[in-house]
Amino acid sequence: MNKAYEQLQTYLERAQAFQTARVLFEWDNETLAPRAAGPNTSRVVGTLSGEYFSVITDPEVKKLVKECEKEDLTETEKAIVRELAEEIDKLEKVPAKEYREFSELTSESARIWADARKKKDFDSFAPTLKKLIEYTKKFASYRAGEGQKLYDVLLDDYEKGFDMETLDRFFGTLKEQLVPFLKKLTDSGVKVDDSFLTGDYSERDQEAIGRFLAEYVGFDFDKGVMAVSAHPFTTNLHNKDVRITTSYNNHVDDSLFSVIHESGHAIYEMGIPDDLTQTLVGTGASMGMHESQSRFFENIIGRNRAFWVPVYGRLQKQFPAQLKEVSLDQFVKAVNKVEPSLIRTQADELTYSLHVLIRYEIEKMLIEEDLDVEELPRIWADKYEEYLGVRPKDVAEGVLQDIHWSQGSFGYFPSYALGSAFGAQLYAYMKKEMDFEGLLEKGDMGRIREFLRENIHRYGKLKTSRQMLKDVTGEDFDPQYYIDYLTDKYGKLYGI
C-alpha cells in the first residue's frame, strides 16, 4: 500500500481538472468566443489559475511528495512524483506577489507588443520588454542551482539536458555549415516556379483537402477536432480530445502544410497511452520532441516527393483549375522552394533553423550579457543580413515579428530548431529499419506512424527527449544528421 501516493491522487485530479478547463477556455478564446467576452471570461480563467496554484503549492502536497520517496512506486508513479516535485519547486520559489505582478504584466504586454508591431514602433514596446526580461532573470535566479547560468535555467524548462554548452555546439555547427551552403544555393541561380501555389484557392476546398490530409497522415477524427484560428496551433484536453487549427489564405501551401504540421503534434498526443493521459507525464516529452514530430510530418514526410506520389492526384482533383497542368515534380519542387526571407513562420525548411539561430544568439545576449534592449532592432537586422542575406525594412518584419518574448517566454525558440534536428536523426535511423520512401509511395503511413508511436509517443514524459533519442537510435543527439539531411535533400533538388 502506497498511502502517500494514493492520497496525492485527489490533489492531482483537481490540478488536472483546472488545467484542462484552462486549456478549453484558451481553445475557445482562439477559435470561437465572441469579441466582447474577454474581461468577464478572464476573471474565470484567472480564478482557475489561482486554484491550480493553490493545489500544487498546498503544504500537504509537499509533505506527501516527500513521503512518496519512501514508498515502493512503479517507474510511472515515480515519474509523476518527480514532475510534481519540479512543478512545486517552480511555482514555490517565486514569491506569490512577484508572480502576480508578472502575470499582470504579461496579461498586458502581448497587447502592447501587438500595438507596437502594428505601428512599427519598437520604442513603445521596449520598456515593457525590459521589464519582462528583468522578471525573467529574477525568477530564473530564484530557481538557479549552484553556479547555474540564468539562461540555462530557462532552457531547461523547455528542453531538459540542453544547456548553452550543448546549444552553442549545435547552433555553431549549423552556422558553420548551413550559412555557406545557403549562399552556394542562392548563388546557383536556379529558379523554382511556385506561382501556381498562390491564387483563388477557396476556403471550402482547402478545408476539404486539409481534412483529407490530416486523416491520411493519421489524425483520428474520432479523437480530434479541426477548426480555424488566426494562427495555427494544437492543443489537447487528453489523448482522446486533441485539437488542431489552421487558417486559410490564397497561398494554398500555407494551409496544406500547417495541417500536416499540426497533425504531427496531434498524433503525438493521440499516441499517449490511456494509463498516462490526464497525469503529469501524460503529454509530449518536451517542446523539442513535440516539434520533432510536427516537423517530421510536415517536412520529412509532407515535403517528400514519395509522399505525394499516391496523393497528388487527389489534390489536383480538388483544385483542377489551378493544378491540372502542374506535374508532380513541379509541385514537389515548388513546396520545397528555398528563399531567404524575413519572417520565421513563413520560412522554408532549409533557412528555418537560421531564423532560430538568430533568436538564440540574441536571447543569450539579453539574459547573459545584459544587452541593452534599445540595441535590439539593429542587432536583429545585422544578423539577418549576415546569415540570410536579407535586411528588414522595419521592426514589424524584424524584431517585433514573434509573440514569444511579449508573453515572457525566453528559452523557447531553440526547441524549434532542436525539433528539426531530432527529426532528422530519427529519419536517418528509420531509413535503415524500413523502406521509408517505398512505404510513402505505396500510401502506407501505418508502419512509420507505428514506429513513432512505439518509440516516442507512448512514453509521454517518462523519459527526456535526449534519452528517448538515444534509446531509439542508439546514439546521443548528433546535429550532423540534420545538416546532412538538409544538404543532401536541397543539394539534389537544386543540383548543387
Added chain:
Amino acid sequence: MNKAYEQLQTYLERAQAFQTARVLFEWDNETLAPRAAGPNTSRVVGTLSGEYFSVITDPEVKKLVKECEKEDLTETEKAIVRELAEEIDKLEKVPAKEYREFSELTSESARIWADARKKKDFDSFAPTLKKLIEYTKKFASYRAGEGQKLYDVLLDDYEKGFDMETLDRFFGTLKEQLVPFLKKLTDSGVKVDDSFLTGDYSERDQEAIGRFLAEYVGFDFDKGVMAVSAHPFTTNLHNKDVRITTSYNNHVDDSLFSVIHESGHAIYEMGIPDDLTQTLVGTGASMGMHESQSRFFENIIGRNRAFWVPVYGRLQKQFPAQLKEVSLDQFVKAVNKVEPSLIRTQADELTYSLHVLIRYEIEKMLIEEDLDVEELPRIWADKYEEYLGVRPKDVAEGVLQDIHWSQGSFGYFPSYALGSAFGAQLYAYMKKEMDFEGLLEKGDMGRIREFLRENIHRYGKLKTSRQMLKDVTGEDFDPQYYIDYLTDKYGKLYGI
C-alpha cells in the same frame, strides 16, 4: 463595512468559475467535442462539479451566510445571499459522493441516449434512464420538506410557486379546453398548404438567413455565438458570452423558428445587467420565464403576420426558387399550420402544450407512481393517440425524442407550457401599452425588446417569475390568457 459579505466573495468567485467551466464543457460537448472524448472529459467535469460542491458546502460559507443576516445589505446583495442559502441547502442534503457519481453519469448519459435514439433502440437507454430516475428521486427525497411530494421538489427547482396542485389545474384547463378545440379544428377540414417549406433549402442559405433573423430580433453577435448541434439550445458563460445553436434539415421553418426561439433566450441573458452577471442572481429568473421569452419571440413575434411584413422579402431573396411565387399570407398561414404531430420541437404553437401535458403526466407517474421504465414506450404512444390522435411508429419519434431526461432533468417540461402562458399574459398587457403589431410592421423591434428588458430581463433572479408577472401586468398568473390567445388566433386563421 459588511465584512461577512465581503468574505463570501472569494468563495462565490470560485463557485462561479467552476460553474462557468462546466457550462463551457457542456457547450463544447454538444457542439464540437470528438466522439471518443467522453469518458476522459467526464472525469474532468466530475472533478469540477465536486469542486463547486465543496465550495458551496464549505462550513465557512454557511457561517458567513448566517452572519450576513446581521449586515446592512442592498437588495441585490440580499438576493445573492438568499440564492446561496438555497443552493447550500440543495447541495448539502445530497452526499458529496452521490452528487459526483450523478454528475459523471449525466456527462455520459446524453451520448448513450443519442446512440439509442439513432438505433431506435429504447432498451439500450433504459438502464441509464432507470439510474437517472433513481438518483433524481433519491436526491429529491433528501431535499423534500415535511410531507412534500418528490415531484413537487423537482418542480420547485424550475418554477418556484408552481407545484402539482397548481399545475394539475393549469394542465387540466388546457386539456379541457384545447383538446376539444383541436378536435374541432382538425374536423373543420380546412387545408393549409405548407409544402413549399420543405425542399432543397441549402444549409448555407439557412445559416445566412438564420444569422440575419437572429440579429434582426436583437441577438448581438459581439456578445454571442451561433453554432450547430443535434438539438437547438442556448447557454451562456455570462452576459457577454451567450451562445445559441440550431440544426438544419430540409424543412426550412425548423431552423428559422428555432433560431428566433433561441434568440429569445439569448436576448434575455444579454439583457442581464453588468452588476448582476457572474453572480448567483445573474441569469434568467426561472425556466418558465426563460421559455416565456423564447416562445414570445418565436410565436407571438415570429409567427405574427406583422413581423413578416418588412422581412418576408428578405427571406424570398434568400430562397427565390422556393418562395418567389409564395405570397406573404400563404407563408404566414403555412408557418401557423396546425397539425397534430409526434415531435414536440416541431409541433405547432397550438398543439405544443399538449406535448408538454403528456410529459407532465408521465413524469408524475415516473416520480410519484414508480412507473416501470420498460412501460414508457407504450404509455407514451397511448397518450399521443388519446390527446393528439397520432401514434409513433418507433421510439425515435416517441419516447426518445427529447434530450432532457438523459441529462437528468425531470420537472423541467412543465415550464415550456408555463412559459407560453406567461408570454400570452404579457402579450395581452403589452397590447394595451403599445401598438404591438404596428411596431412589428414598421420593423421596429426596439420598443418591444426594451419593454421586456426593462420589465423582465434586467431583474435577473431578483424576483420570481410569478412576482414579475404580477408586477408587470398587475395580475397573478392566469392561464385563461393563454387559452384565449390560442383560440382567438387559430379560430381566426382557420375560420372556426
